[in-house]
Each structure stands twice: as structure tokens, then as C-alpha cells.
Amino acid sequence: MTTDTTRGTAPDTAVPGPTVLDARGVTMRFGGLTAVRGVDLTVGAGEIVGLIGPNGAGKTTFFNCLTGLYVPTEGEVRYQGTVLPPKPFKVTAAGIARTFQNIRLFANMTVLENVLVGRHTRTKEGFWSAVLRGPRFHRAERFSRQRATELLEFVGLAAKAEHLARNLPYGEQRKLEIARALASEPGLLLLDEPTAGMNPQETRATEELVLAIRDMGIAVLVIEHDMRFIFNLCDRVAVLVQGEKLIEGDSATVQGDERVIAAYLGEPFENAPGKEDD
Numbered sequence: 001m002t003t004d005t006t007r008g009t010a011p012d013t014a015v016p017g018p019t020v021l022d023a024r025g026v027t028m029r030f031g032g033l034t035a036v037r038g039v040d041l042t043v044g045a046g047e048i049v050g051l052i053g054p055n056g057a058g059k060t061t062f063f064n065c066l067t068g069l070y071v072p073t074e075g076e077v078r079y080q081g082t083v084l085p086p087k088p089f090k091v092t093a094a095g096i097a098r099t100f101q102n103i104r105l106f107a108n109m110t111v112l113e114n115v116l117v118g119r120h121t122r123t124k125e126g127f128w129s130a131v132l133r134g135p136r137f138h139r140a141e142r143f144s145r146q147r148a149t150e151l152l153e154f155v156g157l158a159a160k161a162e163h164l165a166r167n168l169p170y171g172e173q174r175k176l177e178i179a180r181a182l183a184s185e186p187g188l189l190l191l192d193e194p195t196a197g198m199n200p201q202e203t204r205a206t207e208e209l210v211l212a213i214r215d216m217g218i219a220v221l222v223i224e225h226d227m228r229f230i231f232n233l234c235d236r237v238a239v240l241v242q243g244e245k246l247i248e249g250d251s252a253t254v255q256g257d258e259r260v261i262a263a264y265l266g267e268p269f270e271n272a273p274g275k276e277d278d
């Protein structure tokens, strides 16, 4: 585990606003396996919150419970005070966007087209408008293209708008995923291992990008194995171990917690989560 006590611009300065995401008692069972057990987590407006934990700790399962991909066995997830519908497209329409651990782009579409796809939850034009291609449709399409181009500029991919997604280097594909997620104009962005496979330079650039996203007024919840990235960036970090939240706090608190270090090293510790039988 790489730890770094240097801190980015986010911690100390950020004052969390009203709660955007409120997950309470989220439990997810797959048959006899409890992948996530009774996890509470909030994200405030203007916050960057990190979710870390060893492999198999339940991080992605928890994300899937937040985004409607899974319906939690128990618990409740509220976004801006409203319980989320259990359907991914409705969750996106409500204001939560995500990226995936394994990149999910449309490989044979252009970079710009991939971002345009991300706008579909914000396009109000109905079926007949699209078929008849009237002035309203053309206006909406122009606006979508303009917004998609702005987002490509924001992530640094404007020059590659007409390239096929599959021809982008890996780090740029991750950026494109972020641009596509932003195209749905979210209030909360969930990033699942955004720096996986990146070199240190690309990772630093992603750090800057996440800070800029926060500065746009979008709250961020991020899963990442790169501890330096997490502790530099996040206002608050929650640690999952064997499906349960072990600790939550600012970077310094979490980095200094012996149970966190033990969990990463696979050492047993007193009152470790997941000890009791299901």
C-alpha cells in the first residue's frame, strides 16, 4: 500500500454542503454470501468521498446498490432526499452518473458520439420529434453537440472528437468515460477505479480532473486502490472490509488507523468485520 501524507487542495478547505447521497443500512446478499452488510454512507454537496478496501470487500457491489444495478437486500438509498428507483436509467435521470471498473465505451463509435449517448437522459425530444426531425429536434441536437464538445474540452479530448473510441489509449478511454458520465449533467458522480491502468502522470491528471469536477458543483464518490490518489484527493474516506464499514474519517485519521493497515495486510485484528457467521 502506498501512503502519502501530502494532501491535495480538497481536504481542510472543503465545507460539505447539504447531503446529496444518503445510504442507510445497505445490505446485499448473493445466496449465502453477504457482500455488503449494513453500510451507511453520506456524500455532501461539494465533497469528494473515497471508498477503499481490500479486494472483494464489497465496494463495487455497494456502488451497484447505489446506481440501481442491484436492489439492496436491505436498506435504503436516497438522493437529494428521495428514495432512488431500482433502475439504472432512472437513477441516472435522477442525477447520479457513474463510470465502470471495466471500461464500457461504444468502441466503434466516435469519441463525440460516445458523449452524445451520455446525454440521452437529458434530451427531452420525443419519438415523433426525432422521426420528423423538426426544428425542435435540430435545436436540441445542436445544443447536445455543443455541450458534448464542451465536455470533451473539459477532459482534454476535444482534438480527438472524431476518433473511434477503440483507437484511444487506455488513459484517454477512462477520460472519455468520465465525459460521457458528465453528459447526463449529474449532481453526484461515482467513479469506480478511475486510475486503473494509468501511469503516474495520468493519475495526477485525473486527480486534477476530479478536483475540477468538484469545483463544477458535482459531488464525487470514488473507489480506488491507489491510496496516494485517495488520500491526496478526498475530504472523507470510508473503509470497507468484508462487506462492513470499518472506519470513516479524514485522510489522516484513516491512514493512521492500525485496523486499516492490518486489513490491507490481511492480518487479523480485534472485532474484525465478517467474523460472525451469516
Ligand SMILES: Nc1ncnc2c1ncn2[C@@H]1O[C@H](COP(=O)(O)OP(=O)(O)OP(=O)(O)O)[C@@H](O)[C@H]1O
Pocket: 030, 033, 035, 053, 054, 055, 056, 057, 058, 059, 060, 061, 062
Ligand atoms: N453478482 C454476484 N454474485 C455473487 N457474488 C458476487 C457478485 N458480485 C460480487 N460478488 C461477491 O461479493 C464480494 C464483494 O465483491 P465486490 O466486487 O463488490 O468487491 P470489491 O471490493 O469491489 O473488490 P475489488 O476491489 O476486487 O473490485 C466478493 O466475494 C464477490 O465474489
